Amino acid sequence: MYNVPANFINEQQIWDILNTHKTADRVQVREVLAKSAEMKGLEMDEVAVLTGISDPELLGELFHTANQVKETIYGKRLVLFAPLYISNLCSNECLYCAFRATNKEIVRNALTQKQITREVEILINKGHKRILLVAGEAYPQQGFQYVLDSVRTIYSVKSDHGEIRRVNVNVAPLTTEEFKMLKAEGIGTYQIFQETYHRETYQKVHLGGKKRDYNWRVWSLHRAMEAGIDDVGIGVLFGLFDYRFEILAMMQHIRELENQFGVGPHTISVPRLEPATGSDLATHPPFPVSDIDFRKIVAILRLAVPYTGIIMSTRETAQMRRETFALGVSQISAGSRTNPGGYEHEENQDDPSGQFSLGDHRPLDEVIRDVAKMGYIPSFCTACYRLGRTGQDFMDLAKPGDIKLHCAPNALSSFKEYLQNYASPETAEVGNRLIKETIAEMDGLAKQRAQKLVKRVEAGRDDVYC
Structure with missing residues (x-):
């Protein structure tokens, strides 16, 4: 099977799509950006529309939308x-x-x-x-x-x-x-x-x-x-x-x-x-x-x-x-x-x-x-891999936003571990201030978990995660 041509890479289809979308139409671009903000992904023709952007205003809108999506999912x-x-x-x-x-x-x-x-x-x-x-x-x-x-x-x-x-x-x-x-x-x-x-x-x-x-x-x-x-x-x-x-x-x-x-x-x-x-x-x-x-x-x-x-x-x-x-x-x-x-x-x-x-x-x-x-x-978090939250299991948590309840607290605890064990005094000062500010802005279960994990690290525990 694996020595046969990989027909799923269809070059003619790619060129046909790119030729159809050589120039970015402002209306199309904004329609694609609006869809992408829903965080459900894009089809090939929609991606091609975005590759045609050159206008500075539309580029700004592309970058703004990407930032919104990135921060919504990854914080x-x-x-x-x-x-x-x-x-x-x-x-x-x-x-x-x-x-x-x-x-x-x-x-x-x-x-x-x-x-x-x-x-x-x-x-x-x-x-x-x-x-x-x-x-x-x-x-x-x-x-x-x-x-x-x-x-x-x-x-x-x-x-x-x-x-x-x-x-x-x-x-x-x-x-x-x-x-x-x-x-x-x-x-x-x-x-x-x-x-x-x-x-x-x-x-x-x-x-x-x-x-x-x-x-x-x-x-x-x-x-x-x-x-x-x-x-x-x-x-x-x-x-x-x-x-x-x-x-x-x-x-x-x-x-x-x-x-x-x-x-x-x-x-x-x-x-x-x-x-x-x-x-x-x-x-x-x-x-x-x-x-x-x-x-x-x-x-x-x-x-x-x-x-x-x-x-x-x-x-x-x-x-x-x-x-x-x-x-x-x-x-x-x-x-x-x-x-x-x-x-x-x-x-x-x-x-x-x-x-x-x-x-x-x-x-x-x-x-x-x-x-x-x-x-x-x-x-420095590696919790998902050690707890089996990989592949489809990870995506099942990521797409509804539930993974944040794990990722944000784990990121803070692993960062605190770095600051406590390895950081220079200057980096420790900047980092500890950021951890305090970040937890203050959190709410609900994520905040509770973050506070609990960071306190454990402060008490001398390494490698704590949820």
């Missing part, structure tokens, strides 16, 4: 995580990536389990609770067992005030049986990007290796979900092809998963092409995405799939990240390194062995202080 929460690159070995030839097999300008490295333990210790001692494990698409002699061992190692590391409570994974597409093995290790989300859904472009930028097989990659989330992994993450690398096409193709992929499994992706990532060592294509994107179009992409996705998390990485500058919080972003990485061993040797921020250039080099504590000053609650 002021921002989930934080750190990527952990365990290896930059790779057998693929992807023209935009520093890890590509023939690139001689980087030093290859696959961390030992002892080195992974050291990286995790460093991340824990900074305050991180979530890790995204990332590896190039080739492994040391152990093969795929290397990934399984690495997940196990990450979960095994303990510190005075904590441990990593959730490991998400971004590795090469697997067989269904391998996905079952990955699930058995207790991972959270399995994440994979198609990079580009445009088949001709896909072939042009993937010159060798198994990744050249478009169909094997695009079917990977079907295999993951068949294996029982009900939290999956998708994304494209914006800049490889027309972003309007990519958004609609992503919508086709989302609807396919919803039709087949009853639930779509848990997260969408929105990386833009950034310079990478040894890649001329990464420095000169074929379809560069302007800052205004990038903000538009985030806003459109928030309205199109309102209950799906949107992830913003440290590829982007601090200022761009700030601007997208209000448009739909609900998860961010912080204090990131994209080279294996990068946390232990973080003094070398310009190590050319990273997968791509970072736009935001700030340490976790500084990011948290900045986020809190903006009025957002940095959240």
Whole structure:
């Protein structure tokens, strides 16, 4: 089944819809925005209408609506995580990536389990609770067992005030049986990007290796979900092809998963092409995405799939990240390194062995202080994954708004835990003031839960949640 063409990505349908909506009609745009405010999602033709917006007034209305939807569903929460690159070995030839097999300008490295333990210790001692494990698409002699061992190692590391409570994974597409093995290790989300859904472009930028097989990659989330992994993450690398096409193709992929499994992706990532060592294509994107179009992409996705998390990485500058919080972003990485061993040797921020250039080099504590000053609650919560509120169960709570009764209190307690155990005095002052102000504005059961959980943390308890 999974070597046949993925007919659910229908390129002709995408072009037909885009050609029908080349120019944004003001009446149509406002009708779509009015519908999107109901938080029931959008169809492909409605998404296409929004991609055609260029008028500053309509852009303002788009951004305002996205902000309303984001705050209604997520409130002021921002989930934080750190990527952990365990290896930059790779057998693929992807023209935009520093890890590509023939690139001689980087030093290859696959961390030992002892080195992974050291990286995790460093991340824990900074305050991180979530890790995204990332590896190039080739492994040391152990093969795929290397990934399984690495997940196990990450979960095994303990510190005075904590441990990593959730490991998400971004590795090469697997067989269904391998996905079952990955699930058995207790991972959270399995994440994979198609990079580009445009088949001709896909072939042009993937010159060798198994990744050249478009169909094997695009079917990977079907295999993951068949294996029982009900939290999956998708994304494209914006800049490889027309972003309007990519958004609609992503919508086709989302609807396919919803039709087949009853639930779509848990997260969408929105990386833009950034310079990478040894890649001329990464420095000169074929379809560069302007800052205004990038903000538009985030806003459109928030309205199109309102209950799906949107992830913003440290590829982007601090200022761009700030601007997208209000448009739909609900998860961010912080204090990131994209080279294996990068946390232990973080003094070398310009190590050319990273997968791509970072736009935001700030340490976790500084990011948290900045986020809190903006009025957002940095959240390290992992409760839903440990209590089984994933996949369809999560959506059943999210769509009627009931998930807020858990997420808001848990965000505050996990933030308080960070402030008490890891924060600088300046960050603690900003954060504690925000927690007090936030609880004062809450009411009902959510307020009662938040007060109870925060008091438990103040009394010396870690890892409290509801």
